[in-house]
Amino acid sequence: MAIETWDSPYIVIWLCLGVLVTVLTYGVRGYSDKINGVGAVVYGLLIMILSALDGAALGQTMYDKTAKYDVWGSLGTMLGLSGPLIVSGLILIVFYRCRVVKHPGELIVRDNDLEVGESYLLSGITWFMFLGLLSAGIGTGNLVVEIVGDRKGAIYALYMFMPFAIAIWLIAKYRKWMFKYIVWVLRRKGLLQVEDDESKSKDID
Numbered sequence: 670m671a672i673e674t675w676d677s678p679y680i681v682i683w684l685c686l687g688v689l690v691t692v693l694t695y696g697v698r699g700y701s702d703k704i705n706g707v708g709a710v711v712y713g714l715l716i717m718i719l720s721a722l723d724g725a726a727l728g729q730t731m732y733d734k735t736a737k738y739d740v741w742g743s744l745g746t747m748l749g750l751s752g753p754l755i756v757s758g759l760i761l762i763v764f765y766r767c768r769v770v771k772h773p774g775e776l777i778v779r780d781n782d783l784e785v786g787e788s789y790l791l792s793g794i795t796w797f798m799f800l801g802l803l804s805a806g807i808g809t810g811n812l813v814v815e816i817v818g819d820r821k822g823a824i825y826a827l828y829m830f831m832p833f834a835i836a837i838w839l840i841a842k843y844r845k846w847m848f849k850y851i852v853w854v855l856r857r858k859g860l861l862q863v864e865d866d867e868s869k870s871k872d873i874d
Contacts, residue, residue: 729742743812751801755798755801766851
């Protein structure tokens with residue numbers, strides 16, 4: 670069946686449910702330490718494939734054949750692709766937080782540095798958030814192109830570049846925000862492990 674015929678909201682719903690089931694399975698197995706490298710790769714690829722198909726399906730569903738510029742179709746493609754990836758990353762952050770609370774030794778403040786243990790959940794978060802934010806930035810830039818249409822000028826070029834620049838900034842910042850949140854949770858629960866004779870706590874700038 671050609672992608673062009675995927676103009677049904679039911680296909681979008683089923684693909685979103687497929688992503689949700691896959692990421693929840695990934696999260697549960699990662700939390701329980703019952704996943705290996707091959708399993709993490711398989712789950713990750715499946716989520717990325719389903720997200721790409723969801724982007725194509727939602728784009729076709731929202732496509733307006735009568736419009737000169739396909740604003741709605743571009744919006745649907747962007748949301749359908751980036752949305753499941755970003756949501757998957759956020760869901761894995763919740764599972765990772767729960768795992769670190771259960772095993773606080775995986776995150777230690779030592780000599781004013783944050784030491785983080787290896788985790789397949791963390792690698793999944795990295796890939797999903799990176800790809801999700803990047804595709805959102807590129808998709809939004811393409812959406813701006815559709816809205817701008819034939820108009821030219823430096824200000825319009827800046828509008829097209831801004832979403833991509835914001836996405837890169839978020840990619841650079843989200844990991845820092847995530848660990849600040851997890852450290853705050855551990856500190857509030859009295860589980861934060863600090864190995865520093867001069868300080869019993871750490872502020873992450």
